[in-house]
Amino acid sequence: MDKPALYPWLQASWKNLLEQHKQGKLAHAYLLSGLPGLGKAGFARFVSSALLCLDLSEHGACGHCKTCHLLAADTLPDFYELLPEGKSQTIRIDQVRKLCAHLILTPQIASMKIAVIQVADSMNVASANSLLKTLEEPTADTLLILVTDFPNRLLPTIRSRCQQLHLNPPPHEEALQWLGAQQVDGAETLLSLTSGAPLAALRDSESGYLERRTAVFADFIGLIRGQANILAVSESWQKTYFPDCLYWLRSWVEDMIRLKMVDEPPLLENTDIVSDLKAGSKRLDLKALYARLSLVQTAIQQSSTTVNHQMLLDEVLYPWN
Numbered sequence: 470m471d472k473p474a475l476y477p478w479l480q481a482s483w484k485n486l487l488e489q490h491k492q493g494k495l496a497h498a499y500l501l502s503g504l505p506g507l508g509k510a511g512f513a514r515f516v517s518s519a520l521l522c523l524d525l526s527e528h529g530a531c532g533h534c535k536t537c538h539l540l541a542a543d544t545l546p547d548f549y550e551l552l553p554e555g556k557s558q559t560i561r562i563d564q565v566r567k568l569c570a571h572l573i574l575t576p577q578i579a580s581m582k583i584a585v586i587q588v589a590d591s592m593n594v595a596s597a598n599s600l601l602k603t604l605e606e607p608t609a610d611t612l613l614i615l616v617t618d619f620p621n622r623l624l625p626t627i628r629s630r631c632q633q634l635h636l637n638p639p640p641h642e643e644a645l646q647w648l649g650a651q652q653v654d655g656a657e658t659l660l661s662l663t664s665g666a667p668l669a670a671l672r673d674s675e676s677g678y679l680e681r682r683t684a685v686f687a688d689f690i691g692l693i694r695g696q697a698n699i700l701a702v703s704e705s706w707q708k709t710y711f712p713d714c715l716y717w718l719r720s721w722v723e724d725m726i727r728l729k730m731v732d733e734p735p736l737l738e739n740t741d742i743v744s745d746l747k748a749g750s751k752r753l754d755l756k757a758l759y760a761r762l763s764l765v766q767t768a769i770q771q772s773s774t775t776v777n778h779q780m781l782l783d784e785v786l787y788p789w790n
């Protein structure tokens with residue numbers, strides 16, 4: 470694997486782990502959680518490469534020793550990484566069994582064996598159960614790192630056998646500064662749309678997320694004012710902006726409800742378009758807004774099924790006529 474970077478907002482968590490390691494107090498299993506877009510997957514790799522390195526420092530792996538070279542070539546026998554495989558995107562029981570069989574062996578080159586299970590919530594019940602024994606009776610010199618956006622989706626028996634390591638987003642100013650250094654435009658808005666997760670904001674910036682959202686919002690304002698043709702909007706959204714348009718619409722209607730209830734709500738997601746949303750919310754009563762929100766929520770649930778997207782959007786947009 471490539472040498473993973475340590476993002477500034479993860480420094481403190483790394484220092485804690487390093488301290489635990491130096492004192493011989495590392496847990497045998499960590500559950501690494503936090504918002505999407507904080508760099509959890511990379512952090513697990515960074516920690517692994519550092520702890521496996523034969524010349525470890527506070528900056529992480531040296532990049533030059535034997536384990537570093539083998540790890541870079543994906544041939545270090547003391548490191549294992551599981552990822553969801555196949556169409557169903559699950560971590561299968563045979564993958565976990567194979568991992569557990571490896572973990573019984575003593576380390577071959579490094580001073581320990583490390584296994585990272587990415588997207589750990591994609592283990593099905595059978596896979597999770599087959600991991601339990603290894604978690605309950607870990608072999609010596611073994612470290613397991615389970616990574617997930619959704620710790621509550623893991624079996625309680627798995628969660629309770631891991632030490633929780635929750636990563637938090639950086640303070641707002643720090644995130645803005647970091648995004649500024651990456652030359653991201655609209656960082657303030659992107660951050661508020663990603664709950665403060667800098668890598669999610671960066672990814673959205675690179676994919677033209679704000680521009681696409683602006684185009685869809687212009688359509689939406691047109692609908693609210695009765696100046697847009699619903700069928701044309703629906704067709705355009707389906708062709709170009711599905712399914713993002715549904716998530717945006719849900720977020721706008723939620724903010725409209727907040728604005729309808731309180732004059733200056735403390736928690737708005739769409740801080741850049743408040744005045745338009747506020748004007749829009751004045752045209753509808755609360756009951757109508759809730760009814761429309763419910764339609765969008767249903768559509769979001771159905772959007773991953775085989776149901777016709779155009780029909781879904783037609784249904785969602787119809788009441789805005």
Ligand SMILES: [Zn+2]
Pocket residue numbers: 522523524525530531532533534535536537
């Ligand atoms: Zn090294």
